[in-house]
Amino acid sequence: MFNEESHLKQPIRWAMVGGGRGSQIGYSHRNAALRDGLFKLVAGAFDLDAERGRDFAVNLGIDEERSYSTYKEMFAQEKLREDGIQAVSIATPNSTHFEICKAALEAELHVVCEKPLTFTTAEAYQLQALAKEKNRLIGVMYGYSGFPMVHQAREMVRRGDLGDIRIVNAQFAHGFHNEEYEKDDPSLKWRVTPAASGPTYVIGDIGTHAFYLCEMITEMEVESLCCMRQSFIESRAPLEDNAHVMLKFKGGAVGTLWASAVNSGSMHQQKIRVVGSKASIEWWDEFPNQLRYEVQGEAPRILDRGMGYLYQDDQGVSCNRVGGGHAEGYFESWANLYARFAHAFDAAERNDQTALAAIWLPGVEAGIEGTRLCEKCVESADNGSQWVNYKD
Template identity: 90%
Template sequence: MFNEESHLKQPIRWGMVGGGRGSQIGYSHRNAALRDGLFTLVASAFDLNAQRGRDFSINLGVDENRSYATYQEMFAQEKLREDGIQAVSIATPNSTHFEICKAALEAGLHVICEKPLTFTVSEAYQLKALAHQKNKLIGVMYGYSGFPMIHQAREMVRRGDLGDIRVVNAQFAHGFHNEEYEKNDPSLKWRVTPAASGPTYVIGDIGTHAYFLCEMITELEVESLCCMRQSFIESRAPLEDNAHIMLKFKGGAVGTLWASAVNAGSMHQQKIRIVGEKASIEWWDEFPNQLRYEIQGEAPRILERGMSYLYQDDQGVSCNRIGGGHAEGYFESWANLYARFAHAFDASDKGDKVTLERIWFPSVDAGIEGTRLCEKCVESADNGAQWVNYKDEGINNGTS
């Protein structure tokens, strides 16, 4: 069970940029951060509309003197306070991630950022270098990676329960944007606008989630990929609302990834199936408490969250919050990640390298690879769906 006694001496003083009134993602961050008393929200710059952001902030209980009009003002003023913020979450459009992350690190803050981390791999490496220089951490909000059964899947692969991995099929293919809803939906409009969203839409928005689960569970390295993408709603071009990606991994395994917002009738369809030489596992985020385990020649097994036959998490910050049979879900997954972020930030500030090294969380490296996926898919798709090397010399080691 989740160890609620594993608290900090003092909660991490925390601020937020973006994610204001009416933001589903903003609420998700706040719900997760405040769930276990590991963070306390003391400052905000919620909205481009300063008055609306201030009103919302005060309604949430933030001191009116720490409800700021801009993130620049928040970072500058909080740095002057003895009780200033120690960490910040960034829940803004993609185009702003790099500049806000950079400013936060320069202000001496730990960062939790929405994905994709940046527009380019080069920018992402700049943030990694700056974080190292400032001795601060960057967490990237891959919210589905906090589900306990994802960690069970990862451990099964690590322990060889599946044998050598041969095939990985991943997808995140919903149908909610099968028409041009952005005409009347500002929250969607920016996602299909290149200046705000970047070089991709569904690859960066949801494909990176599926890809991160693939990376996390299998720990395979991509060697090359081939991508084709479509804008079925023509006004979204050049940004895609559907993409198919083929992957070749080092060591011989292969994979596919389907990202779509036009899978009419579908809710999420975020699934990952990992096929090994002896057995396969499959997880579906609409049924997150179950993991399907199929051994060749035997009846399929459904592994259930919270049961004693599962591998146990020795980190104590991302395990079951309630007993098996009860449904844990999205908010629990996010809270598990925020618990990891909190313990990692605390260990970093204390210089406790032993503790820090054993806490897994989606780090800046996860952000780099999500950005790389977007960059390489665009390169492939815009050159006739040709195969491209996943890592280029220079970009690979962060020297460019």
């Protein structure tokens, strides 16, 4: 079970950039970070409208003087305080991630950033180097990677339960943007605007989630990929609202990735199926407490979260917040990640490299690969869907 007695001497003093009033993502970050008492929200630059942001901050219980008009003002003022912030979460449009993350690292803050981390791998590598120089950590919010059954899948692959991995099919294909809803929805408009979203829409927005689960569960490296993408809502061009990616992995395995916002009638359809020489597993985020396990020649099995027959480890399988049979979900997954971020940030503050090395989390390397996926998919799709090397 999750250890609610695992506290820090003092909670991490924490702030947010973006994620203000009405933001579902902002609420998700706060709900997750504050759940276990490992973070304390003490400051914020929540909104481009300073008055609205200040009113929101006060309603959250933050001192008015620590509600800032801009992130630059916040980083500068908090650095002068003995009780200044130690970490910041960035929940803003994609185009701002690099600039804000860089400024946070320069202010010697740990960072939790929404994905994609940056527009280019060159920028992501800059952040990685800066984080190392400042002895700070970057966590990337791949929020579905905190589910215990995803970690069970990873352990099954690691322990050879599936045999040699041959095929991976990953997808995140919802239907909520099957029409041009952005005409009347500013919160969607930026996602389909290149200047704010970057070179991709669904690949960066949801495809990176599915891709990270593939990386995390299989621990295989992509060798090359081939992508085709479409803008079924023509006004979204050149950004895609549907994409199919074929993957070749080092060692001979192959895979596919489907990212879509126009899968009409679908809620999420975020699934990953890993096929080995002996057996297969499949996880679906709409049924996150179950993992389907299929051994050739035997009846399929449904493995349930929280049960004694699962692998017991300290990396995620055993990180249950309630006993088996009760439904855990999205917020629990996010909270599991924020608990890891807190312990990692604390270990870095104490320069405890042994403790830090023992903590799994989606870090800057995960952010780099998500950015690389976007870059390479665009390169392939915009050149007639030709195969391209994943790493040059």
